[in-house]
Amino acid sequence: TFFGPKHLKNGCKPPPGPPSLPIIGHLHLLGNLPHRTFETLAKKYGPIMSLRLGSVPAIVVSSPEAARLFLKTHDAVFANRPKIQATELMSYGSTGVATIEYGPYWRNIRKFCTLELFSPSKIESFAPLRKNEVGILVESIKKAAIAHEVIDLTLLAADFIETITYEMILGRSKDDRFDMKGLIHECGRLAGAFNISDYVPFLAGIDLQGLTRDMKKVSKDMDVMLETIMEEYEQDPNKQNGHHMNFIDKLLSLLHKPINPQDEEIHVLDKTKIKAIILDLIVAAYESTATTLSWTFSELLRNPRVMKKLQQEIQNVVGLNKMVEETDMPKLKYLDMLMRELFRLHPVAPFLIAHESMEDITINGYFINKKSRIIVNAWAIGRDPKIWSENVEEFYPERFIDSNIDLKGRDFELIPFGSGRRGCPGMNLGLTTDKFIVAQLMHCFDWELPNGMKPEEFDMNESFGLTIPRDKHIFALPTYRLVQ
Numbered sequence: 001t002f003f004g005p006k007h008l009k010n011g012c013k014p015p016p017g018p019p020s021l022p023i024i025g026h027l028h029l030l031g032n033l034p035h036r037t038f039e040t041l042a043k044k045y046g047p048i049m050s051l052r053l054g055s056v057p058a059i060v061v062s063s064p065e066a067a068r069l070f071l072k073t074h075d076a077v078f079a080n081r082p083k084i085q086a087t088e089l090m091s092y093g094s095t096g097v098a099t100i101e102y103g104p105y106w107r108n109i110r111k112f113c114t115l116e117l118f119s120p121s122k123i124e125s126f127a128p129l130r131k132n133e134v135g136i137l138v139e140s141i142k143k144a145a146i147a148h149e150v151i152d153l154t155l156l157a158a159d160f161i162e163t164i165t166y167e168m169i170l171g172r173s174k175d176d177r178f179d180m181k182g183l184i185h186e187c188g189r190l191a192g193a194f195n196i197s198d199y200v201p202f203l204a205g206i207d208l209q210g211l212t213r214d215m216k217k218v219s220k221d222m223d224v225m226l227e228t229i230m231e232e233y234e235q236d237p238n239k240q241n242g243h244h245m246n247f248i249d250k251l252l253s254l255l256h257k258p259i260n261p262q263d264e265e266i267h268v269l270d271k272t273k274i275k276a277i278i279l280d281l282i283v284a285a286y287e288s289t290a291t292t293l294s295w296t297f298s299e300l301l302r303n304p305r306v307m308k309k310l311q312q313e314i315q316n317v318v319g320l321n322k323m324v325e326e327t328d329m330p331k332l333k334y335l336d337m338l339m340r341e342l343f344r345l346h347p348v349a350p351f352l353i354a355h356e357s358m359e360d361i362t363i364n365g366y367f368i369n370k371k372s373r374i375i376v377n378a379w380a381i382g383r384d385p386k387i388w389s390e391n392v393e394e395f396y397p398e399r400f401i402d403s404n405i406d407l408k409g410r411d412f413e414l415i416p417f418g419s420g421r422r423g424c425p426g427m428n429l430g431l432t433t434d435k436f437i438v439a440q441l442m443h444c445f446d447w448e449l450p451n452g453m454k455p456e457e458f459d460m461n462e463s464f465g466l467t468i469p470r471d472k473h474i475f476a477l478p479t480y481r482l483v484q
């Protein structure tokens, strides 16, 4: 079998796993929703489980204790990202901040992004943008409410996130020449797919699933968009050259210069590297934030009790005669619990982003090969009845009343943003945006399902990619509820 004697090291075996087939290993087991398949398999084989994806060894991690071992105790060994066809083709040879291999260049670009995009003062500096755009959104929903029109909430939320992503990262208003959100959505689908070409190399040329073809197309379209944006920037006579520079200005001002002149290894930024950084950022920012919103609205529509309780809390703190401000957020304790509950059930990146081991290592007596694919099943951890009691499937924010379990990467029961070196640097930015828009839309409107649909009939089907988007859009009927 695959796990023959050569895989024994110091008498240690690889972690347990199901029997595999020749050549394809376990690829045939995955199904359409692999996070669910892996959850079922881990119940039988344990929280550190071996799989073989064609020729690639993979370890599936499915408990808080195991996640702590991989993302904290031995974080440095697992801080690499695998090079897969998706990142090679769609992220300029795996050179963006989320896809690049672990090392000094990654550290420098991550530091740059943190300083220019994710720091508390930068997040704060985008507050007027969020406020303005949420205001516009509320006005448009108000019109629909007056006309008793059902609205596509998924689309409105996606447009909102697209607009602020453009402003924050690309430093410009949304541009109707490009379907950025469509391209990003396609990137997410392709980057999350288990691509046979990655695992069974001799089949790569055949492109059985048609993924290579789709990746080439989306990367070409993305490149046209990024090239156009960068060219227009360079030709813009008003481009900033003082202290009000935005993210893309700052990045472009480093063109042909080292990103960190003090570093022992000098990495000069060229145009392709800049495109790769931007691309990874817009994909990571848009897809996760928009998907989170769509699941939050889904759970609220399906659980009118929770929606009412949230509305009541905001009403008590803010009052019905004005809109929510971001400064109200720290007072909204129920909203905070609600978001933790949301990420427990819907960690939008079910497997985080794949990690890869950089050396052979023995963990809990199990031998793990260098270059193993590490799949942390954050989705399964959120639904483990041993951690969360029997009502795991229920959307019940009150479970956090007496619980300090937080979602920021310290508590391994709840890791929607991952943890450790490769954990999400955009966490606070994403959370700030999502919480504000959820609070505002629930405060300004009552929401009902269309055509007398009952909450329990509301469809919660998922599709699968790097994130788990809803299968279908959400339609709902708003009623304005503020007195002004």
Ligand code: HEM
Pocket (backbone or CB within 6 Å): 097, 098, 099, 110, 117, 280, 281, 284, 285, 286, 288, 289, 292, 348, 349, 352, 353, 354, 355, 416, 417, 418, 419, 421, 422, 423, 424, 425, 426, 427, 429, 430, 431, 434
């Ligand atoms: C609700 C919103 C968000 C969620 C749930 C989320 C989730 C995640 C997860 C699970 C990872 C992978 C962690 C790992 O592999 O261990 C990640 C990585 C990343 N996220 Fe986020 N994210 C969100 C928002 C954002 C935003 C708004 C940005 C940027 C503006 C962003 C930028 C990134 C980047 C650059 C990485 C890669 C980090 C690295 O490889 O070093 N994320 N995110």
